[in-house]
Amino acid sequence: MFLSAAGCDEACSDRVVFAVGGAPSELEAWEELAADFTRETGIRVEILRRPADTDQQRQSLILALNAGLSHPDVFLMDVVWVSLFAESGWLEPLDGFDPGPFFQSVIETVDLHEGKLVALPVYMDGGVLYYRRDLLDRFGLRPPETWAELLKSSLRVQNVLREKNPDFYGFVWQGAQYEGLITNFLEFAGSEGGFLLRDGRILLDLPANRRALEYMRDLIRKYRVSPPSTYTEMREEQARLYFQQGDALYERNWPYAWSLHQSPGSPVRGKTGIRALPSPAGEEAVSTLGGWHIGVSRFSNVKPQAMAFVRYVTSSQGQKKMVLRLGWNPGRQDLYFDPEILAALPYLAELKDVFRQARPRPMVPYYPQISNIAQRQINSALAGHIDAGEALIRAEREIAALLIRYGKPARTEPGE
Amino acid sequence: MKKTSFHIDRETRAGIGFLAPLLLCLIGLILVPVAGTIATSVFRDVPYLPKTFIGAANYVSLLNDPAFWRSLMFTLLFVLVSVPLETVFGLGIALVLNQVFAGRGMLRAAVLIPWAVPAAVSGRIFELIYNYSYGAANRMLALLHMEPANWLGSASGAFLGVVAADAWKTTPFAAIILLAGLSAIPEDLYRQARVDRAGTFQRFFRITLPLLRPVLIVTLLFRTVDALRVFDILYVLTGGGPGGATTSLSLFGYRYFSAGDFGYASAATVILFGIAFLLSLVYLKLGGFSREIR
Amino acid sequence: MKEDRLGKILTVGGAILTAVFCLAPIGVMVLTALAGRPDFLRPEVPLAWTVDHLRAVLTSEAIHFPEYLRNSLLVSAASAVVAVFLASLAAYALTRMSLPGRGALLLLILAVSMFPPVSLVGYLYRIMASIGWINTYPALILPYVAWTLPLSVWILVSYFTRIPRDLDRAGLIDGCSRLQILLKIIFPTAAPGIFATLLLAFIFAFNEFLFALMLTTDYSARTVPVGIALFQGLHGQTPWGEIMAAACLTILPVVLLALFFQRRIVQGLTRGAVKE
Structure with missing residues (x-):
């Protein structure tokens, strides 16, 4: 009934294809949620597993949507892709959905396109700091409030522990050349740094950004508090596993790592603490607005079923399942007051404000290109090829050339 | 007279019929796409803006894009280092395989294996070999009581790592081609040289190398063209990093295609195409191909 | 003689080095696929053998490895057969x-084979997208046919040149058409050459990466090199055991072909490149 006759054969006619990537545990949880949905509605869902690597996820989605393929019907988008997808006309408006229960600021910044709702936040992400409670206690230390404190305590602990474990490092984070590097960088830079949008230009060479980049480089190269593989290999999963093996004191990661660190068989189970990220001295801590948004392809042949699936995923009930299972921070605000969730994830109450105030990255369709430039230059600085300031100057210059090429000044960030 | 000309006509028509599928494939699937790429390169062609003719603006942007220059330099340097290296190694292997010794057949078979392995697979094998914590490369350093190295972590290390991985896969090809050239050199010449008391090295430089010249040029041609478009091994092994240090022109172009920016990507790959085209002309001239095809 | 001794030493040393150079990475791959842990090379890690990785790769539905392998085999076989048939006509x-312009045509074919694939893949993607072929077999088979044609033509031209023209003449006198002559006389006579060309075309198509990366989006048409490149596995950490198990299974068909038909492949490769 809902199909156009062309293209899709019987096998996919009544089936919603949902493309999602992530850590193995997340994919399993999605499979279960989809199974629940099928049980309740009779609509079949096929999970198309994507690599955990977000760049590769983006490439394969763009290639499929640009070709107008009828599947995937539903997909998750990193917050920074929504603008590109919406402006390209690939997202079916989510008519009849009520964005009320979701984080207001996020809906306004990310999910509204020309006045229409085109996506919804499935979960919110903001960077957090994991620490080894047992080790801090042993050395009589407190979790760090500032980046300087983090460095000091890392050095102290690692100097002792390395005698027994040469692979032990103070602090693991995401430094490989990919989007995660940008989110880390923005957090190190704090509230005075980041991408500054001014007069249609994007400024990067700010004092706070320089200090942050020098600090990041020194963590690896000068103080050796972060492993040398930080700028070549470290992504979310590499950092999580490093910490989880017991080889690090601190870890910067997204909240998803919490439930994995605390899972049975994890060497750091019961020894891990979580808190907001440290900040540059005298500033509020800054977390980069991350998270994943769900949308329906305009080319889908099964839009009603796809909408039903989105409704299920973003419902209070569906979100709660995923939150309890994965330790996610739901896109719905109401769940932050849910007693069952708060009992299981007490830290959520504390992190709620982190998400409400998390800083977005520039919401422009060519953000991926801006990010590519910044990633490359920042990664070069971490590798020691160029000086931190030089890297930022070069990135700024390249981004300016990029903006000319796309003939559009950067839209001003809402709330800026 | 009349009959003959009719005969030729029919013959030619049949010949064209035989060639038609080939020509259709080459035109439809290779020449048209290349022409399309050239045409696209003068447009701003991204999914979120209307397609606009912008003349040479993409090329101007490319020439002002340090990332483009970096990948151009990487690509040329990669060709300059890997092709001679692989040819010399290949010649060494070919010289060995050209000798008579027990197990020569088995060795010849072993040489074919790396050639047959997909570059994407060899890329992953080398990614594992270079792995910091447990790769074979660092295990060997440990046996020598040396510090482990972060092989793909520095620009120069990644460059050498990629060259080594590429050499593993492609040296055998050079060796096979050169071996055929070697075995075509008449044994008599060597016998004569021995009678004249020419030494091993003298024989190599006076007989082998000069007679091998045409085959060497063919090998260099194939290897150069291949190295110029290197993609698979980089995509898998380094992803173009660290810091873009191993992004070839092919990878640069692919990145923009897969980001949906077809105009910019097309312009970059047109430049690569131009370089490949010019280089192959030079080689074809050197190798005297047009004379050989009678 | 001293010279000969030196030659012997160089030969034996060279042979050993060559064997190690070619086989050591394969050894790493096989051992990692069969070892319980990827860090088995560390002295303190006990070595335990397992076939779990192989089993996981073959049976886990989420990895889709069997589908990738099937796609690769079908796509490569189809494109090799079509390419070699068209090439033999040509x-x-x-x-x-x-034919007028024969030499120019051969040069053109050679030149086409030197085009960088990336400079046509973008437009090819557009064409395939506009006819709705992205992520289907034909989207790969057609470019692979075009891509392996030049090589196949060059090899087959070299084989066909050696077949005496008297055979054709005899066929013509018997009233055969040109196509009949090709199918009934030339094909059987040149069978070894045709077979070698088929093998090479198959291996080239099997190893292709960029087209497959850009023209397919999931396991319904994606080939195994791309599958391996994007392999993430089910258990978090880069699953080296499973990746190498998949690598072993992937190279098995091509390596077996290369070993069994060593002589033919070498002949085919050199025919394409070396004028004897």
């Missing part, structure tokens, strides 16, 4: 029929 015409 090679027949080029070697047997009087």
Whole structure:
């Protein structure tokens, strides 16, 4: 009934294809949620597993949507892709959905396109700091409030522990050349740094950004508090596993790592603490607005079923399942007051404000290109090829050339 | 007279019929796409803006894009280092395989294996070999009581790592081609040289190398063209990093295609195409191909 | 003689080095696929053998490895057969029929084979997208046919040149058409050459990466090199055991072909490149 006759054969006619990537545990949880949905509605869902690597996820989605393929019907988008997808006309408006229960600021910044709702936040992400409670206690230390404190305590602990474990490092984070590097960088830079949008230009060479980049480089190269593989290999999963093996004191990661660190068989189970990220001295801590948004392809042949699936995923009930299972921070605000969730994830109450105030990255369709430039230059600085300031100057210059090429000044960030 | 000309006509028509599928494939699937790429390169062609003719603006942007220059330099340097290296190694292997010794057949078979392995697979094998914590490369350093190295972590290390991985896969090809050239050199010449008391090295430089010249040029041609478009091994092994240090022109172009920016990507790959085209002309001239095809 | 001794030493040393160079990475791959842990090379890690990785790769539905392998085998076989058939038509015409511009055509074919694939893949993607073929077999088979044609033509021209023209003449006198001559006389005579060309075309298509990366989006048409490149596995950490198990299974068909038909492949490769 809902199909156009062309293209899709019987096998996919009544089936919603949902493309999602992530850590193995997340994919399993999605499979279960989809199974629940099928049980309740009779609509079949096929999970198309994507690599955990977000760049590769983006490439394969763009290639499929640009070709107008009828599947995937539903997909998750990193917050920074929504603008590109919406402006390209690939997202079916989510008519009849009520964005009320979701984080207001996020809906306004990310999910509204020309006045229409085109996506919804499935979960919110903001960077957090994991620490080894047992080790801090042993050395009589407190979790760090500032980046300087983090460095000091890392050095102290690692100097002792390395005698027994040469692979032990103070602090693991995401430094490989990919989007995660940008989110880390923005957090190190704090509230005075980041991408500054001014007069249609994007400024990067700010004092706070320089200090942050020098600090990041020194963590690896000068103080050796972060492993040398930080700028070549470290992504979310590499950092999580490093910490989880017991080889690090601190870890910067997204909240998803919490439930994995605390899972049975994890060497750091019961020894891990979580808190907001440290900040540059005298500033509020800054977390980069991350998270994943769900949308329906305009080319889908099964839009009603796809909408039903989105409704299920973003419902209070569906979100709660995923939150309890994965330790996610739901896109719905109401769940932050849910007693069952708060009992299981007490830290959520504390992190709620982190998400409400998390800083977005520039919401422009060519953000991926801006990010590519910044990633490359920042990664070069971490590798020691160029000086931190030089890297930022070069990135700024390249981004300016990029903006000319796309003939559009950067839209001003809402709330800026 | 009349009959003959009719005969030729029919013959030619049949010949064209035989060639038609080939020509259709080459035109439809290779020449048209290349022409399309050239045409696209003068447009701003991204999914979120209307397609606009912008003349040479993409090329101007490319020439002002340090990332483009970096990948151009990487690509040329990669060709300059890997092709001679692989040819010399290949010649060494070919010289060995050209000798008579027990197990020569088995060795010849072993040489074919790396050639047959997909570059994407060899890329992953080398990614594992270079792995910091447990790769074979660092295990060997440990046996020598040396510090482990972060092989793909520095620009120069990644460059050498990629060259080594590429050499593993492609040296055998050079060796096979050169071996055929070697075995075509008449044994008599060597016998004569021995009678004249020419030494091993003298024989190599006076007989082998000069007679091998045409085959060497063919090998260099194939290897150069291949190295110029290197993609698979980089995509898998380094992803173009660290810091873009191993992004070839092919990878640069692919990145923009897969980001949906077809105009910019097309312009970059047109430049690569131009370089490949010019280089192959030079080689074809050197190798005297047009004379050989009678 | 001293010279000969030196030569012997160089030969034996060279042979050993060559063998190690070619086989050591394969050894790493096989051992990692079969070892319980990827860090088995560390002295303190006990070595335990397992076939779990192989089993996981073959049976886990989420990895889709069997589908990738099936896609690869089908796509490569189909494109090799089509390419070699078309190439043999062309090679027949080029070697047997009087055609104007024959040399120029051979040069053009050679030149086409030197185009960088990336400079056509973008537009090819557009074409395939506009006819709705992205992520289907034809989207790969057609470019693979075009891509392996030049090589196949060159090899077959070299084989066909050696077949005496008297055979054709006999066929013509018997009233056979040109196509019949090709199918009934040339094909059987040149069978070893045709087979070698098929093998090479198959291996080239099997190893192709960029087209497959850009023209397919999931396991319904994606080939195994791309599958391996994007392999993430089910258990978090880069699953080296499973990746290497998949690598072993992937290279098995091509390596077996290479070993069994060593002589033919070498002959084919060199025919394409070396004028004897």
